[in-house]
Amino acid sequence: MNAQDDQPAPHDASLLALVDRVLAEPDSAAHHSPDSLETFCSNLGTSAPQADPAFQELLGRRLTDVIERRQERSVRARAGSFARTLRTSPRSVRRRLVPVALAVLVAAGGIGTYLHSQSTTPVSAQTVLQRAAAVSPGPNAATHSNYRLSATGGITGTADLWVGTDTNGIATDFALTQTVSESGRPAPNLSGRLVQNDREFQVYDPATNTITTSSQGIPYPTAGTSSAVQNLEGILIGTFVAQKLNRALAGGMLPNAWKMQQETLNGVSVYALRLEGQTFYFNTQSYVLEGADWAQGGQPWQARLDHTSSQSTPLSAVPAHTFTLNAPAGARVVTLAPSAGSSKHPSDDKMVQTAAAACGTTPDAMATALRAGDKSMLAICQVTAPTMTADALVNALMAPLKADLDAQVASGALTREAETSELANLRTKLTAMVTGQPGAGTGAKKP
Amino acid sequence: MTPDDERDCVIRAATDPNAFTRLYSHYFPRVYAYARSRVEGEQEAEEIVSDIFLKVVERLDRFRWRHSQSFAAWLFRIARNVLIDRSRGVRRGAVVSLGEAPDLVSRSPLPDQAALDAEELATLHQLLATLSPRRQEAITLRFFGELRNQEIAQVLGIDERTVAAHICRGLEELHQKYLDACTDRPEGVKHECAG
Numbered sequence: 001m002n003a004q005d006d007q008p009a010p011h012d013a014s015l016l017a018l019v020d021r022v023l024a025e026p027d028s029a030a031h032h033s034p035d036s037l038e039t040f041c042s043n044l045g046t047s048a049p050q051a052d053p054a055f056q057e058l059l060g061r062r063l064t065d066v067i068e069r070r071q072e073r074s075v076r077a078r079a080g081s082f083a084r085t086l087r088t089s090p091r092s093v094r095r096r097l098v099p100v101a102l103a104v105l106v107a108a109g110g111i112g113t114y115l116h117s118q119s120t121t122p123v124s125a126q127t128v129l130q131r132a133a134a135v136s137p138g139p140n141a142a143t144h145s146n147y148r149l150s151a152t153g154g155i156t157g158t159a160d161l162w163v164g165t166d167t168n169g170i171a172t173d174f175a176l177t178q179t180v181s182e183s184g185r186p187a188p189n190l191s192g193r194l195v196q197n198d199r200e201f202q203v204y205d206p207a208t209n210t211i212t213t214s215s216q217g218i219p220y221p222t223a224g225t226s227s228a229v230q231n232l233e234g235i236l237i238g239t240f241v242a243q244k245l246n247r248a249l250a251g252g253m254l255p256n257a258w259k260m261q262q263e264t265l266n267g268v269s270v271y272a273l274r275l276e277g278q279t280f281y282f283n284t285q286s287y288v289l290e291g292a293d294w295a296q297g298g299q300p301w302q303a304r305l306d307h308t309s310s311q312s313t314p315l316s317a318v319p320a321h322t323f324t325l326n327a328p329a330g331a332r333v334v335t336l337a338p339s340a341g342s343s344k345h346p347s348d349d350k351m352v353q354t355a356a357a358a359c360g361t362t363p364d365a366m367a368t369a370l371r372a373g374d375k376s377m378l379a380i381c382q383v384t385a386p387t388m389t390a391d392a393l394v395n396a397l398m399a400p401l402k403a404d405l406d407a408q409v410a411s412g413a414l415t416r417e418a419e420t421s422e423l424a425n426l427r428t429k430l431t432a433m434v435t436g437q438p439g440a441g442t443g444a445k446k447p
Numbered sequence: 448m449t450p451d452d453e454r455d456c457v458i459r460a461a462t463d464p465n466a467f468t469r470l471y472s473h474y475f476p477r478v479y480a481y482a483r484s485r486v487e488g489e490q491e492a493e494e495i496v497s498d499i500f501l502k503v504v505e506r507l508d509r510f511r512w513r514h515s516q517s518f519a520a521w522l523f524r525i526a527r528n529v530l531i532d533r534s535r536g537v538r539r540g541a542v543v544s545l546g547e548a549p550d551l552v553s554r555s556p557l558p559d560q561a562a563l564d565a566e567e568l569a570t571l572h573q574l575l576a577t578l579s580p581r582r583q584e585a586i587t588l589r590f591f592g593e594l595r596n597q598e599i600a601q602v603l604g605i606d607e608r609t610v611a612a613h614i615c616r617g618l619e620e621l622h623q624k625y626l627d628a629c630t631d632r633p634e635g636v637k638h639e640c641a642g
Contacts, residue, residue: 056479
């Protein structure tokens with residue numbers, strides 16, 4: 001057999017036949033002919049080994065995660081100067097910026113997670129958030145949502161949420177009434193009402209018959225107080241969190257600890273976005289927040305949207321006093337005054353920032369997770385850095401402290417022996433802190 | 448992807464996941480096919496491809512665009528180095544002689560075609576394995592990596608004309624071995640040689 005005799009059969013587009021055909025050309029220079037090689041190549045391509053599409057997608061997702069994390073670290077460095085700018089800005093500027101910080105605080109996490117929806121096009125968490133953000137009722141409107149609440153220990157209740165927008169369609173007014181029962185009896189310690197706008201917030205606590213109100217220009221949560229109803233507010237305004245997060249993203253924030261998958265929630269198709277103990281369920285069609293899962297006081301809580309009592313309406317049609325506190329006349333009033341300590345955001349804590357950097361997450365995500373109160377710092381860290389150990393985390397936390405002590409030794413303010421003793425003491429305390437229950441010593445507050 | 452698109456993506460890919468995703472989608476099939484042609488199993492190829500693209504991501508910000516062919520050459524130089532590293536003392540995942548590659552799987556949607564492709568590829572690999580390492584590299588980069596001779600020259604660090612010679616002589620050798628293999632087959636299965 002030779003090449004001349006062995007002319008290609010009708011289906012001889014096959015690889016070896018094509019090799020044969022290329023080589024059978026009289027001029028050996030044909031091997032260098034772009035046409036021949038291109039033909040060879042393109043035909044070979046149809047037979048070339050192809051990867052499992054799932055592998056290709058998984059690897060692509062991990063690689064984009066790497067890029068996003070790297071970008072996030074860069075952004076984090078810039079965020080330090082942003083935070084300094086924020087603290088020194090006029091209050092009017094701060095009021096505009098704080099919602100962004102709030103959004104990141106509540107919803108910070110990775111958004112580079114992709115999943116396949118029913119089509120073959122991967123949908124990113126970022127896309128879901130963008131679409132969820134677009135669910136805004138529009139300018140001068142209000143959304144009324146009612147969520148059914150439940151938790152272990154026979155806890156049930158409702159959360160009645162109103163969100164009002166201004167002439168630009170930006171959410172500016174919130175009113176949340178949380179009514180909870182425990183084993184069939186009213187649970188005032190888990191109930192309350194909160195109203196908030198871009199100037200101040202007020203919370204009514206029925207357990208103590210107390211109204212807590214902020215000073216002008218000190219918006220929640222920087223006033224340093226927390227209640228059950230405040231905790232819930234951060235959970236149920238998920239659509240607005242998404243809206244705000246998108247603005248944060250436009251500024252280059254690319255946090256990285258989200259897990260997302262498509263699921264069915266009470267018969268409704270949802271995108272479940274999970275972040276360190278919190279899950280937000282966005283309707284895959286309408287992108288409305290269908291529900292949320294979170295931990296509060298060590299208990300798993302659930303909120304599920306009641307479709308029968310949720311609606312959007314023009315602001316002009318909103319019932320009077322919807323956005324006022326309506327507390328009993330005899331309630332005690334506590335006005336929070338601004339102070340250096342109270343205005344400090346948990347994520348501003350150096351310890352939180354150091355831990356976040358070591359764990360590959362954001363200070364806001366770390367602060368949020370610590371505030372949730374259901375995981376140790378090490379466990380939180382291992383979500384984004386699975387190989388992290390207690391020793392490694394403690395070493396990371398000690399590094400800046402040791403640098404300070406070294407400086408003191410160098411200046412003669414501290415002896416080397418005293419530094420050694422202090423470092424040993426610190427290591428013991430930090431080890432207890434990172435492996436124990438969160439909250440203590442981190443600057444983050446339990447709800 | 449046009450050269451301009453590629454240039455734009457390469458410039459932005461180190462910090463823009465979307466740009467990287469475009470590059471990745473464009474090059475993944477070629478890198479995978481190349482890696483798969485050089486190692487024993489599918490899982491091994493996946494590990495190598497992962498290593499290759501992780502290195503690409505790590506080094507993207509150091510890449511400087513010089514001309515339209517340089518990114519592909521740069522990418523496959525990384526791919527080749529990963530394969531070489533694997534072949535040096537790495538117990539699992541050593542680069543094997545192509546003749547030992549047992550089960551190349553093609554993911555063609557048609558089972559008959561898949562079987563045919565797999566058989567052709569296995570045969571080709573057996574034949575390729577008999578070539579010199581340099582010719583194997585040149586041919587696999589050309590026909591699995593889909594690189595141009597100029598790019599292969601950059602990857603292998605040799606002259607472009609030398610690349611052409613390796614491919615030319617490699618193909619001639621391949622052709623002869625192919626004919627010999629067909630001649631040695633029983634009459635009943637000779638039709639497979641013709642395709």
